[in-house]
Amino acid sequence: MFERLGIEIKKALIMKDITQEEFATKLGISGNHLSLIIHGKNRPSLELLEKMCQELDLQILIISKNNEINDIISQLSNSIIQLSAKKNQQKK
Secondary structure (H helix, E strand, O other): OOHHHHHHHHHHHHHHOOOHHHHHHHHOOOHHHHHHHHOOOOOOOHHHHHHHHHHHOOOHHHHOOHHHHHHHHHHHHHHHHHHHHHHHHHHO
16 A cells, blocks of 8 residues: 555655665664565554655655545544544543
């Protein structure tokens, strides 16, 4: 599902002459975790996805296919709902 993301990350790393290990260190994640994301085995959190895109000057909509956009929007919606619920619990 996120194979396209991995392809775009790999292309951007090559264009910026950055190794996967260097990029993983910049992101604060392990090289193994980044490798799994690049190969479509793991899905990055929205926060990590945003950080990746910022570091590589990519736009989320460019690296995503339509069905992946829907998944990202769904995941974002769920995250917003969870954050809202946490804030409500903290107010009590």
